[in-house]
Amino acid sequence: MSTTLRSVDQPERVAPSDASAEAHASTRVAQPYMDPYLAGIGLGLVLLAAFVIMGRGLGASGAFTAFIAWLAHLAAPAWAQQNEFLAGYLGDGSSHPLKAWLVFEVLGVAVGAFLSGMLAGRLRTTTERGPRASVRARLIAATLGGALMAWGAHLGRGCTSGQALTGGSLLNLGSWIFMMCVFGGAYAVARFLRWQWR
Amino acid sequence: MHAPFFKFGAFGDEVGLIWAFVLGIGFGFFLERAGFGSAKKLVSQFYLDDLAVFKVMFTAIVTAMLGTFFLSRAGLLDLALVYRTPTFWVPQVVGGLLLGIGFVVGGYCPGTSVASLATGRLDAAAYVSGIVLGTAGFALAFPALRGLFHAGSLGARSLPEALHLPVGVVVFLVVLMAVGGFVGAQALERRFARIHPERS
Amino acid sequence: MFETITTRANHLVDPHLHVWAWQIPLYLFLGGWVAGLLILFGLKLRRGARPARDSVTYPLPWIGLGLLSLGMLALFLDLEHKLHALRLYVSFEPSSPMSWGAWILLIVYPVLVLGALLDPPGALTRRFPWLTRAARSIRWTPDRLRLLGLVAIACGILLGVYTGVLLSSLGARPFWSSGLLAPLFLVSGLSAGAAFAHLIARRSDEQRQMVLLDTRLLAVELALLLLLVLGLVGGGAVQKEAAALVLRGPLTAIFWVLVVGVGVVLPLVVQLLAIRGRVHHQPVAPLLVLGGGLALRFVIVWAGQASHWLHG
Numbered sequence: 001m002s003t004t005l006r007s008v009d010q011p012e013r014v015a016p017s018d019a020s021a022e023a024h025a026s027t028r029v030a031q032p033y034m035d036p037y038l039a040g041i042g043l044g045l046v047l048l049a050a051f052v053i054m055g056r057g058l059g060a061s062g063a064f065t066a067f068i069a070w071l072a073h074l075a076a077p078a079w080a081q082q083n084e085f086l087a088g089y090l091g092d093g094s095s096h097p098l099k100a101w102l103v104f105e106v107l108g109v110a111v112g113a114f115l116s117g118m119l120a121g122r123l124r125t126t127t128e129r130g131p132r133a134s135v136r137a138r139l140i141a142a143t144l145g146g147a148l149m150a151w152g153a154h155l156g157r158g159c160t161s162g163q164a165l166t167g168g169s170l171l172n173l174g175s176w177i178f179m180m181c182v183f184g185g186a187y188a189v190a191r192f193l194r195w196q197w198r
Numbered sequence: 199m200h201a202p203f204f205k206f207g208a209f210g211d212e213v214g215l216i217w218a219f220v221l222g223i224g225f226g227f228f229l230e231r232a233g234f235g236s237a238k239k240l241v242s243q244f245y246l247d248d249l250a251v252f253k254v255m256f257t258a259i260v261t262a263m264l265g266t267f268f269l270s271r272a273g274l275l276d277l278a279l280v281y282r283t284p285t286f287w288v289p290q291v292v293g294g295l296l297l298g299i300g301f302v303v304g305g306y307c308p309g310t311s312v313a314s315l316a317t318g319r320l321d322a323a324a325y326v327s328g329i330v331l332g333t334a335g336f337a338l339a340f341p342a343l344r345g346l347f348h349a350g351s352l353g354a355r356s357l358p359e360a361l362h363l364p365v366g367v368v369v370f371l372v373v374l375m376a377v378g379g380f381v382g383a384q385a386l387e388r389r390f391a392r393i394h395p396e397r398s
Numbered sequence: 399m400f401e402t403i404t405t406r407a408n409h410l411v412d413p414h415l416h417v418w419a420w421q422i423p424l425y426l427f428l429g430g431w432v433a434g435l436l437i438l439f440g441l442k443l444r445r446g447a448r449p450a451r452d453s454v455t456y457p458l459p460w461i462g463l464g465l466l467s468l469g470m471l472a473l474f475l476d477l478e479h480k481l482h483a484l485r486l487y488v489s490f491e492p493s494s495p496m497s498w499g500a501w502i503l504l505i506v507y508p509v510l511v512l513g514a515l516l517d518p519p520g521a522l523t524r525r526f527p528w529l530t531r532a533a534r535s536i537r538w539t540p541d542r543l544r545l546l547g548l549v550a551i552a553c554g555i556l557l558g559v560y561t562g563v564l565l566s567s568l569g570a571r572p573f574w575s576s577g578l579l580a581p582l583f584l585v586s587g588l589s590a591g592a593a594f595a596h597l598i599a600r601r602s603d604e605q606r607q608m609v610l611l612d613t614r615l616l617a618v619e620l621a622l623l624l625l626l627v628l629g630l631v632g633g634g635a636v637q638k639e640a641a642a643l644v645l646r647g648p649l650t651a652i653f654w655v656l657v658v659g660v661g662v663v664l665p666l667v668v669q670l671l672a673i674r675g676r677v678h679h680q681p682v683a684p685l686l687v688l689g690g691g692l693a694l695r696f697v698i699v700w701a702g703q704a705s706h707w708l709h710g
Contacts, residue, residue: 051275
């Protein structure tokens with residue numbers, strides 16, 4: 001999504017009620033991140049609300065499966081229905097595959113993150129990388145990482161959100177096994193990928 | 199009113215989708231607030247100089263865990279109606295390792311990549327396209343992966359059941375572990391701040 | 399042109415009854431958008447916008463021509479018997495909105511062409527020198543410019559209202575019979591026009607002007623959407639049933655999340671914050687407005703039709 005490419009030079013209007021400096025900051029400088037413990041409590045309360053309201057936790061990777069299931073259903077309906085992995089996301093064919101809980105949730109994630117980033121002046125069209133990594137190498141690695149992650153999440157029946165966070169707080173056995181393996185896998189390869197980040 | 203509201207028929211599927219969107223906004227908002235819209239911030243966890251990922255994740259887990267524990271104790275929330283992903287330990291070990299590797303290679307996990315894309319990061323766009331391609335590949339390869347996918351089934355088993363401990367004890371142990379982790383994380387960060395003062 | 403049979407409405411091709419597929423909602427959206435561009439163009443022209451000092455006004459008719467042609471193409475694709483379209487021009491039926499529509503388009507095109515010739519973009523005049531000659535052959539006095547502006551505004555209002563009346567006139571669908579549909583489509587089209595002008599504006603004061611205009615339009619659109627639903631809720635049994643489509647029925651999520659949430663409320667919030675200087679100007683807001691406008695047409699058309707999205 002495009003961000004602050006063309007900025008309007010708005011006159012600085014300092015409303016008298018704006019006591020704090022951040023309140024009317026024209027957000028040219030990014031604000032610091034929230035305290036991790038406070039952000040964690042916020043995240044935990046959202047998750048708790050999901051349990052109380054919906055009886056299910058948060059997720060992300062399933063939204064991508066719904067998307068692929070929809071595409072596959074458009075391209076090759078018979079094949080998609082027979083594919084055991086996708087069939088679950090197609091249901092009995094009576095409802096649109098994109099009308100899935102996780103698809104709407106992930107749409108909300110994008111909106112929420114955009115709002116937070118906008119209010120904190122953190123919207124930037126950039127490629128995140130360490131000083132030694134080229135943009136091209138970083139984009140290739142990101143694509144590869146996404147693909148690896150997709151396999152991991154689909155094998156594990158959920159990702160960091162659906163398994164580690166949601167299953168973790170429900171004290172789900174498989175989720176804790178999964179979470180430990182995520183940290184294990186990441187720490188095991190971190191030193192070989194230092195070029196990308198440090 | 200009994201919780202989970204949806205499971206007790208307070209509203210239907212369609213209104214549930216609106217809740218999905220609203221809860222997603224909260225989720226995305228706090229992900230970005232915590233700094234999880236930035237790959238550099240996220241992977242710092244694995245280079246030990248900024249352990250925000252661990253702190254945020256475990257604070258969230260403990261908050262939600264204590265919330266569900268006390269709400270169900272008070273009889274307000276029927277935990278049996280909250281969906282639990284069944285345990286298949288073999289693919290979950292393999293999947294966890296792959297996801298961990300993908301995390302450091304790509305810089306994100308699925309939820310954070312969406313948050314990052316929404317704040318303009320181009321590497322997050324590449325990562326998301328990687329997820330889409332990977333998911334398509336996974337669907338194509340699924341007939342060959344079936345055996346692995348269904349291996350090690352233990353059903354919807356919980357940690358207290360597996361450890362033969364009361365739920366309250368496990369909740370207490372997780373809180374203890376998290377607090378210990380937070381203290382350790384602060385100590386680690388202080389040490390790394392001394393070694394790399396420019397990065398603190 | 400009043401054919402309810404499309405190439406897909408065939409039980410051999412598609413198990414669901416797609417009376418109207420994507421073509422009609424797209425046409426309604428593009429028509430409304432062009433209406434908005436025309437009204438905006440007319441207003442700007444009457445306020446004395448001149449090419450040298452204005453980056454917004456003069457490209458609008460060009461864009462309008464392109465969008466309207468795209469809309470006509472979508473409409474054409476929807477017809478099973480393409481040649482029958484010509485019949486609408488053989489006679490004029492005062493009681494048929496489709497006939498009205500065909501004739502409105504016949505006025506809109508020349509107005510757009512006249513507007514376009516006021517200031518043809520350099521990229522085109524270099525390749526087609528005759529454009530410059532054609533543009534110069536018309537002598538524009540300030541009075542004539544104001545007249546063109548007035549005609550553009552009138553055409554825009556006609557076109558915008560027509561896209562709403564078209565559905566209302568197709569009668570028996572309670573969701574379409576609301577009298578609010580025409581103003582809703584008109585305001586939504588205007589809002590799309592303002593959003594687009596905001597996107598192409600080069601100067602910050604022009605951008606700001608468009609942001610202010612679009613923010614007001616979005617607020618009105620939000621009110622109209624809520625009134626539409628409330629009106630149906632307060633109506634008879636048939637109307638209540640129609641309202642249920644967006645209150646718990648199959649269009650609930652897409653209506654509140656995509657049309658109201660992402661298409662109206664989110665850009666409204668973003669632009670209000672931008673106006674107050676709390677955040678930077680965000681070019682993403684007008685894109686959301688355009689997407690929301692398209693989603694609105696789909697939802698409204700689906701609300702009176704069987705669609706895949708409805709089943710389930």
